[in-house]
Amino acid sequence: xxxxxxxxxxxxxxxxxxxxxxxxxxxxxxxxxxxxxxxxxxxxxxxxxxxxxxxxxxxxxxxxxxxxxxxxxxxxxxxxxxxxxxxxxxxxxxxxxxxxxxxxxxxxx
Amino acid sequence: xxxxxxxxxxxxxxxxxxxxxxxxxxxxxxxxxxxxxxxxxxxxxxxxxxxxxxxxxxxxxxxxxxxxxxxxxxxxxxxxxxxxxxxxxxxxxxxxxxxxxxxxxxxxxxxxxxx
Numbered sequence: 001x002x003x004x005x006x007x008x009x010x011x012x013x014x015x016x017x018x019x020x021x022x023x024x025x026x027x028x029x030x031x032x033x034x035x036x037x038x039x040x041x042x043x044x045x046x047x048x049x050x051x052x053x054x055x056x057x058x059x060x061x062x063x064x065x066x067x068x069x070x071x072x073x074x075x076x077x078x079x080x081x082x083x084x085x086x087x088x089x090x091x092x093x094x095x096x097x098x099x100x101x102x103x104x105x106x107x108x109x
Numbered sequence: 110x111x112x113x114x115x116x117x118x119x120x121x122x123x124x125x126x127x128x129x130x131x132x133x134x135x136x137x138x139x140x141x142x143x144x145x146x147x148x149x150x151x152x153x154x155x156x157x158x159x160x161x162x163x164x165x166x167x168x169x170x171x172x173x174x175x176x177x178x179x180x181x182x183x184x185x186x187x188x189x190x191x192x193x194x195x196x197x198x199x200x201x202x203x204x205x206x207x208x209x210x211x212x213x214x215x216x217x218x219x220x221x222x223x224x
Binding site: 094 | 152154165202220
């Protein structure tokens with residue numbers, strides 16, 4: 001099955017700093033999503049981005065499907081950005097969604 | 110649109126007991142997914158429904174686990190003869206079902222502790 005690797009595993013930022021989170025996947029995918037899991041466990045979808053670039057406020061994401069990676073950019077980080085960021089993909093054969101292990105972000109005030 | 114809801118939010122049970130969780134998807138969402146998440150890990154896919162049909166099941170879904178979506182609306186996940194290894198967060202998600210692949214919207218989860 002598809003393997004999903006996220007890096008870095010942990011990240012500590014000073015408020016206001018920028019960061020880039022990476023997601024590598026081992027095979028062609030039909031679906032790629034980025035999620036933020038807050039400290040209470042709620043998963044919030046950030047982007048549905050199987051290819052191309054999208055932006056939403058301080059967040060943007062780029063997926064290069066041919067090279068099997070996606071990047072999530074966080075600019076001007078805030079303490080409320082803390083939590084775990086997950087990349088999730090579904091293979092071309094069905095709807096089984098595979099999550100990476102996540103990047104744990106802590107933003108210091 | 111009230112979002113995906115799950116009940117109960119927390120469940121403590123003794124080993125060997127049966128438990129049942131409920132998920133109510135966003136209204137008119139045809140697709141429904143169940144996941145399990147253990148501490149420090151990403152969610153693991155368990156099963157997927159298109160309306161009332163269960164179309165995919167993970168090998169993680171042993172014969173002690175069963176999921177239903179009888180009328181294509183809410184879904185239940187039952188675990189029989191619980192084991193301590195079943196302790197986890199059980200997450201439900203739904204999506205509209207109008208495109209081949211779509212954004213999934215997650216509920217708050219049910220946290221299970223098996224003593």
